[in-house]
Amino acid sequence: MRREPLDPETILSATEEVLRRHGPEKATVLDVARVLGVSHGSVYRHFSSKAALREAVIQRWLDRGREELAAAVQDSGLTPPERLNGLLTTMFAMKWAKAREDPELFATFRVLAAEHSAVPSAHIAFLLAQISAIVVDGIASGDFAAGDPEAIALAIFHATGRFHDPAHAAEWRSPQVVAESAAVVALILDGVRAR
Amino acid sequence: MRREPLDPETILSATEEVLRRHGPEKATVLDVARVLGVSHGSVYRHFSSKAALREAVIQRWLDRGREELAAAVQDSGLTPPERLNGLLTTMFAMKWAKAREDPELFATFRVLAAEHSAVPSAHIAFLLAQISAIVVDGIASGDFAAGDPEAIALAIFHATGRFHDPAHAAEWRSPQVVAESAAVVALILDGVRAR
DNA sequence: GGACTGACAGATTGCAAATTTTGTCATCCA
DNA sequence: TGGATGACAAAATTTGCAATCTGTCAGTCC
Numbered sequence: 001m002r003r004e005p006l007d008p009e010t011i012l013s014a015t016e017e018v019l020r021r022h023g024p025e026k027a028t029v030l031d032v033a034r035v036l037g038v039s040h041g042s043v044y045r046h047f048s049s050k051a052a053l054r055e056a057v058i059q060r061w062l063d064r065g066r067e068e069l070a071a072a073v074q075d076s077g078l079t080p081p082e083r084l085n086g087l088l089t090t091m092f093a094m095k096w097a098k099a100r101e102d103p104e105l106f107a108t109f110r111v112l113a114a115e116h117s118a119v120p121s122a123h124i125a126f127l128l129a130q131i132s133a134i135v136v137d138g139i140a141s142g143d144f145a146a147g148d149p150e151a152i153a154l155a156i157f158h159a160t161g162r163f164h165d166p167a168h169a170a171e172w173r174s175p176q177v178v179a180e181s182a183a184v185v186a187l188i189l190d191g192v193r194a195r
Numbered sequence: 196m197r198r199e200p201l202d203p204e205t206i207l208s209a210t211e212e213v214l215r216r217h218g219p220e221k222a223t224v225l226d227v228a229r230v231l232g233v234s235h236g237s238v239y240r241h242f243s244s245k246a247a248l249r250e251a252v253i254q255r256w257l258d259r260g261r262e263e264l265a266a267a268v269q270d271s272g273l274t275p276p277e278r279l280n281g282l283l284t285t286m287f288a289m290k291w292a293k294a295r296e297d298p299e300l301f302a303t304f305r306v307l308a309a310e311h312s313a314v315p316s317a318h319i320a321f322l323l324a325q326i327s328a329i330v331v332d333g334i335a336s337g338d339f340a341a342g343d344p345e346a347i348a349l350a351i352f353h354a355t356g357r358f359h360d361p362a363h364a365a366e367w368r369s370p371q372v373v374a375e376s377a378a379v380v381a382l383i384l385d386g387v388r389a390r
Numbered sequence: 391g392g393a394c395t396g397a398c399a400g401a402t403t404g405c406a407a408a409t410t411t412t413g414t415c416a417t418c419c420a
Numbered sequence: 421t422g423g424a425t426g427a428c429a430a431a432a433t434t435t436g437c438a439a440t441c442t443g444t445c446a447g448t449c450c
Binding site for chain 2: 145151152154155156158159160161162167168180183184186187188189190191193
Binding site: 200201233234235236237240 | 393394395396
């Protein structure tokens with residue numbers, strides 16, 4: 001059926017397509033094999049289980065999102081408070097856009113998050129590191145009050161959960177969420193600021 | 196089977212018992228009628244539907260919780276920041292205790308919250324009013340920065356969602372949740388404080 | 391006459407059999 | 421000889437029917 005040898009990237013793309021079409025509940029590795037024109041046994045040569053395949057797809061999907069975020073929030077001579085505001089705001093906006101525009105892959109992400117898979121955990125670690133870096137800069141510049149940057153970043157992450165935690169995705173449909181997130185971010189910015 | 200006339204309170208207590216024993220998924224109005232020793236038709240004389248019955252039970256359960264909260268957080272010459280800290284902390288502790296010690300009724304509450312029933316909404320309004328009242332006092336005393344008390348209370352409520360929103364109940368089992376909530380409350384207190 | 395009953399229709403849920411899917415592996419073949 | 425295949429057992433899901441439950445109401449009983 002197919003000429004070139006089967007490689008993991010090709011399988012991931014096919015799986016992404018199947019997940020997007022059928023969603024995490026209905027997608028099967030038989031569907032993936034069908035799209036690729038191979039037997040399902042061949043898929044298992046490259047991925048040890050359906051769960052591993054699903055995780056790899058979401059891993060790649062999140063990686064692309066990180067690049068987007070990094071591009072959107074690059075250092076442009078702004079102060080740490082401005083950068084923190086920008087990071088949080090774009091982080092939320094990107095999550096909301098993914099949930100709206102790519103609902104099935106987002107639902108798959110949500111399943112992994114609910115199962116405490118390592119993939120969403122690593123993604124959270126990345127986001128925490130982004131926040132942490134700005135907090136470090138802010139403390140160094142005197143814009144933020146002194147304290148443990150990791151702990152402060154975690155508190156910021158928890159306080160904004162409603163706007164980035166996939167468990168709250170249903171609430172993101174409300175038009176008020178923009179104003180609500182702005183209010184919480186403002187509250188936090190005043191909280192971290194030096195006095 | 197029973198002598199005294201059937202009244203709503205008796206039905207509510209029986210329903211509470213049934214919900215506690217079987218949980219929101221398995222409890223039936225036939226079970227309630229069985230406990231009361233009446234036919235299920237009699238239950239429908241006092242409550243128009245199973246949903247109404249469930250809501251009334253949770254309404255009463257939440258009302259008792261409010262009294263507890265009011266008792267625990269009464270004005271004792273503390274400053275507004277101290278009172279806000281106390282309100283939030285005991286509010287979380289009470290939620291966590293309910294989830295732990297009364298899991299089936301808490302699960303029922305969670306179902307109503309997920310369905311956007313008016314009962315949990317009213318409960319949220321009550322909590323917001325409690326926060327709001329302290330914010331008003333804090334602004335008046337000069338402890339908190341000026342602003343719209345309602346909006347500030349809402350932002351505080353949203354920022355602490357992880358510690359009181361029933362959707363996060365699973366995370367309350369972690370022993371870290373105490374420290375995490377303290378960190379977020381500290382962040383918020385610094386956020387509302389006048390500078 | 392007002393509170394209660396129980397038969398009833400329609401909706402929902404539970405359950406067991408049938409089907410599909412997952413993951414393995416002996417075998418094939420280019 | 422390395423990658424692909426498809427038959428297979430075990431696990432998970434779907435299906436379709438039976439049993440249960442919800443909500444109504446005509447009738448019964450103090």
